[in-house]
Amino acid sequence: MLLVAAFFLMGQRDPVLVPEISQHEVQVRQGFVGQELLLFGAVLDPAGRAGQDYDIVVVLKGPSEPIRLREKERFIGVWANAESSDFRSVPSYFAVASSRPITEIVDDKTAAIYEFGTDYIQLSPSGSINPEEQRRFAAGLVDLKRRLGLYREDFGGVQISESVLYQARIELPSNVTTGTYTAETFAVTRGRVIASAVSEVEVKKVGFERFVEDSANEWGLAYGLIAVLLSVGMGWGAGRLFARL
Amino acid sequence: MDVYLPIANLSVDGLVIVALGALTGILSGLFGVGGGFLTTPLLIFYGIPPTVAAASASTQVTGASVSGVIAHSKRRGVDYRMGAVMIGGGVIGSGFGALLFNFFRSIGQIDVVINALYVVLLGSIGLLMAKEAIQTLRGTGGAQAARRRHHPLVASLPFRWRFYGSGLYISPLAPLIVGIVVGILTMLMGVGGGFILVPAMLYILGMSANVVVGTSLFNILFVTIATTIMHSVTTRAVDIVLVALLLLGSVSGAQIGSQFAVKAKPEALRLVLAAIVLLVAFRMFLGLFYRPDEIYTVYPL
Numbered sequence: 421m422l423l424v425a426a427f428f429l430m431g432q433r434d435p436v437l438v439p440e441i442s443q444h445e446v447q448v449r450q451g452f453v454g455q456e457l458l459l460f461g462a463v464l465d466p467a468g469r470a471g472q473d474y475d476i477v478v479v480l481k482g483p484s485e486p487i488r489l490r491e492k493e494r495f496i497g498v499w500a501n502a503e504s505s506d507f508r509s510v511p512s513y514f515a516v517a518s519s520r521p522i523t524e525i526v527d528d529k530t531a532a533i534y535e536f537g538t539d540y541i542q543l544s545p546s547g548s549i550n551p552e553e554q555r556r557f558a559a560g561l562v563d564l565k566r567r568l569g570l571y572r573e574d575f576g577g578v579q580i581s582e583s584v585l586y587q588a589r590i591e592l593p594s595n596v597t598t599g600t601y602t603a604e605t606f607a608v609t610r611g612r613v614i615a616s617a618v619s620e621v622e623v624k625k626v627g628f629e630r631f632v633e634d635s636a637n638e639w640g641l642a643y644g645l646i647a648v649l650l651s652v653g654m655g656w657g658a659g660r661l662f663a664r665l
Numbered sequence: 666m667d668v669y670l671p672i673a674n675l676s677v678d679g680l681v682i683v684a685l686g687a688l689t690g691i692l693s694g695l696f697g698v699g700g701g702f703l704t705t706p707l708l709i710f711y712g713i714p715p716t717v718a719a720a721s722a723s724t725q726v727t728g729a730s731v732s733g734v735i736a737h738s739k740r741r742g743v744d745y746r747m748g749a750v751m752i753g754g755g756v757i758g759s760g761f762g763a764l765l766f767n768f769f770r771s772i773g774q775i776d777v778v779i780n781a782l783y784v785v786l787l788g789s790i791g792l793l794m795a796k797e798a799i800q801t802l803r804g805t806g807g808a809q810a811a812r813r814r815h816h817p818l819v820a821s822l823p824f825r826w827r828f829y830g831s832g833l834y835i836s837p838l839a840p841l842i843v844g845i846v847v848g849i850l851t852m853l854m855g856v857g858g859g860f861i862l863v864p865a866m867l868y869i870l871g872m873s874a875n876v877v878v879g880t881s882l883f884n885i886l887f888v889t890i891a892t893t894i895m896h897s898v899t900t901r902a903v904d905i906v907l908v909a910l911l912l913l914g915s916v917s918g919a920q921i922g923s924q925f926a927v928k929a930k931p932e933a934l935r936l937v938l939a940a941i942v943l944l945v946a947f948r949m950f951l952g953l954f955y956r957p958d959e960i961y962t963v964y965p966l
Binding site: 451452488499628659 | 667668669671672674675676724725727728729730731732735736773774776777781890893894896897898899901903905906908909912913916917919920952953954955956957959960961962963964965966
């Protein structure tokens with residue numbers, strides 16, 4: 421097995437990526453205001469050549485979900501929802517960082533294949549609307565997510581030192597969805613992806629926050645009663661307190 | 666102070682939320698309205714998902730109305746019989762409201778419907794209140810001294826009951842229908858409905874003025890409890906951390922507001938409330954008739 425791997429590596433004479441993330445688990449607890457992840461690693465060249473120029477692109481993606489996107493249009497003076505489009509796999513979070521502007525690293529086609537940029541996210545639109553409308557809807561969705569801080573591009577955000585080590589900082593805002601995030605790292609030379617590696621980050625709620633979410637989902641009635649008790653109790657308590665002052 | 670909201674899934678500035686609660690609390694202490702009509706839009710404006718905002722605001726209104734109900738019941742300002750009939754209507758209404766909510770969501774117009782409801786209801790009630798307050802302030806409202814009793818339609822309904830607290834002998838169907846309408850609005854708009862109940866009690870049912878605010882708060886208390894439970898079981902959108910923050914502000918705000926209410930001129934107060942109501946309506950109106958910031962809306966499938 422090892423031999424085969426060694427042969428394979430030597431045979432292709434392409435570099436190997438060794439990626440690492442500052443943390444593989446992000447805990448969402450009280451006071452969570454987001455988290456900066458440091459994606460770093462090294463590019464190892466089996467042929468021992470040094471100083472060859474690589475570009476590094478990292479893509480961090482959150483769990484995908486199917487959504488329906490509605491578009492408002494003016495209808496007798498009123499802005500009402502008109503057309504809609506379904507997308508089967510919309511990443512809840514998407515961030516891409518690269519060592520140089522993407523257009524200088526790869527061509528459009530390669531960028532589209534590897535999703536190097538928010539314009540290239542594969543959203544899997546469904547339904548029978550024409551491609552032009554689909555593009556308009558996709559652009560609207562990306563713009564919406566970008567303004568929520570959930571889709572981001574940082575071209576030039578990857579630093580490469582000595583053509584071996586690279587690092588990129590990617591910000592997870594506080595409104596991220598929990599789940600398994602995948603971080604893909606790509607090494608690119610002369611417009612071609614020559615090495616890639618995947619690692620995972622688990623974003624999960626812990627402690628009280630986890631307890632609240634689980635309670636709300638599993639014991640809805642009890643949760644509601646507790647919310648009512650809290651509300652009535654605080655209202656009554658304040659009344660008593662102020663009556664004594 | 667950063668606080669993470671576990672159901673809304675985002676981090677907010679806790680002090681801003683407490684201040685927002687205090688603002689609505691002062692309103693509820695001053696005017697006997699729950700303040701939900703202000704909390705819900707402001708929370709949405711702040712970035713809280715609309716369903717979470719509406720659900721949590723209704724829970725907060727419960728807390729804000731408790732101390733009011735206690736205060737009013739001490740000075741016999743609550744007609745419990747009338748209140749009970751309205752609550753019955755309110756529970757039926759919130760069931761209808763949930764059905765309507767799902768219907769409008771399935772055709773994708775729920776946000777437009779909610780916006781339109783805000784504009785029409787707040788706009789018309791705000792204008793009415795402003796007109797009346799200005800008339801009284803100018804002293805031209807004297808001609809209304811011969812106050813009209815209940816609306817002629819109310820008198821035509823069958824089965825009459827005696828409502829001693831309100832000084833009325835009318836059919837319980839009238840307050841039941843009022844309760845149903847308010848229940849529907851509570852579920853759709855995330856409001857307690859005080860700003861509709863109070864005028865309806867005064868001008869449609871013709872209740873005596875000294876029990877109107879107390880009975881309205883009594884009704885709001887139980888209808889918002891029912892709405893909280895309904896949301897907890899169906900939408901699961903009540904964020905208890907958000908509720909606690911809002912309550913912290915609103916229960917103390919309510920006490921401050923009721924202290925002010927004793928000192929201030931009632932007509933001046935009503936004019937201020939009218940101005941606030943109209944402001945919210947105007948903001949909603951802009952969203953409906955001008956190109957909104959957000960053309961696209963995401964619905965999970």
